[in-house]
Amino acid sequence: MEVTILIHETKERLDIHNSELPILCQSCEARHKGICGALTTDQLVKLSRHTTKHIVDSEQQIAYEGETTKRYSNILRGVVKLSKLTADGRQQIIGLQFAPDFVGRPFSRENDVAVEAATEVKLCSFPKDVLEKLTSESPELEHRLHEQSLKELGEAREWMLMLGRKSAAERIANFLYFIALHIDPENQSDKGSRHFEIPLKRGDIADFLGLTIETVSRQITKLRQSGVIKIVNNRMVEIPDLERLRGLTETNSGE
Amino acid sequence: MEVTILIHETKERLDIHNSELPILCQSCEARHKGICGALTTDQLVKLSRHTTKHIVDSEQQIAYEGETTKRYSNILRGVVKLSKLTADGRQQIIGLQFAPDFVGRPFSRENDVAVEAATEVKLCSFPKDVLEKLTSESPELEHRLHEQSLKELGEAREWMLMLGRKSAAERIANFLYFIALHIDPENQSDKGSRHFEIPLKRGDIADFLGLTIETVSRQITKLRQSGVIKIVNNRMVEIPDLERLRGLTETNSGE
DNA sequence: CGTCCTATTGAAATTCTTCAACACTCGTGG
DNA sequence: CCACGAGTGTTGAAGAATTTCAATAGGACG
Secondary structure, rough: OOOOOEEEHHHHHHHHEOOOOOOOHOOHHHHHHHHHHHHHHHHHHHHHHHOOEEEEEOOEEEEEEOEEEOOOEEEEEEEEEEEEOOOOOOOEEEEEEEEEEEEEOOOOEOOOOHHHHOOOEEEEEHHHHOOOOHHHHHHHHHHHHHHHHHHHHHHHHHHHHHHHHHOOHHHHHHHHHHHHHOOOOEEOOOOOOEEHHHHOOOHHHHHHHHHHHHHHHHHHHHHHHHHOOOOOOOOOEEEOOHHHHOOOOOOOEEE | OOOOOOEEEEOOOEEEEEEOOHHHHHHHHHHOOOOOHHHOOHHHHHHHOOOOOEEEOOOOOOEEEOOOEEEEEEEEOEEEEEEEEOOOOEEEEEEEEEEEEEOOOOOEEOOOOOOOOOEEEEEEEEEEEHHHHHHHHHHHHHHHHHHHHHHHHHHHHHHHHHHHOOOHHHHHHHHHHHHHOOOOHEEEOOOOOOEEOOOOOHHHHOOOOOHHHOOOOOOHHHHHHHHOOEEEEOOOEEEEHHHHHHOOOOOOOOO
């Protein structure tokens, strides 16, 4: 099975005057909240020499499970899904990542998960050995990577609780609540109402929640009918009362 | 709900001659395979001043979810289970740890999971701030902690695949296979046959696999009837053919 | 011997999946 | 402009897997 990866390389490589902040980093979110914030200007200059920015179309595979790790990336825009497969092809999405997350397993010889663009994604990527060299020079960089790993670990465990112990209805509420918190935090009105585009299609939601497409669809319909969410056009959702949604995330003892 | 923690403190604190390897570290597995291997003798001496060894009885709680983090530990012996709860009391075990694993989430203000002894456990524990001070001095220590976090992340994701996409039968096979690999690696005969004690009771297995006690029991019975495992006394299991068990871990396309 | 705890087994109930049909949207081409 | 088809999502009914409820069994211990 051959898959062609379409990468639109944007030619943003530039002449860099040493000891000045690289232009391509100046307005970058990863420079502040991402791992690049751990780097000095000099280190950033060094890194940016090996950096390329890509735009990856939605649904394009970025890395394969089991493949030798060659590059790491920062997400500049869009949503990335991480997934694993069973031998007979069942899929489980085991994580979602948003800007300015770091993508990849540091120090790992091969990818333990598949990486795919859930939406159109803009990446800033660099070779494995460049990152590892920088890491060995900068404890602060390793610390940031470690914090990112710990964040992913915390989320993975949250989802284990969801997958192991929550009903289909709770999972859907949990998922929508999670997305609401991670996407477009600017799109919120005062009272906690939010509207946003779900970055996954129904099949992906199913693969994330350990359900089938049909169950996902039915549960979303129920949420719509009960007024917890409003559906604009399959992807676009409005959540009038985020707290109400959160309440459906798990059945409280008194309900 | 008050829970009394019974800790048998073994009085192994000792006079330490500076710059010699602390006696209590000399035969310690964590010194080699665990995080302490990252430390110099001097650092080890410093750490061991704040170190206490405990023996924790099976089923005793070691830390609570949401509690302020005060101490970290290395496991010297036994099996520890990590778990999370929903608001209405459903439990999910989200990880198992074995000697010489490090227990706790570094840099975290409060515990994101509950920690409980699955078997009788021997711990070597030390205050949070001591570890963090050492970490800031030793990039190699942070690296080891990072590797431990990455290992846990990899396992968590493996289990997400299991919880989200595998049948009850596959989960049980998966669980037994996992335990077989992690417990008593010396108890194996030549051809891959192993026997060992399952460190969890049926209820814990259920909470780990996202099933009920009854389903766990039924699936174990099926494995026994089909000759994949032999049950000695509920806890004690023999696996004549480990590869056969692994084959049941997921249904291959051609079965 | 009785009690507590854990595990097993059976039968009914429930949740979710599977299979199947249909609906909606969007682009292409007649 | 409309028909067609592909891709995506919804809905219904039947089926399967797992849970729930209930009863029983076995072992450890006083």
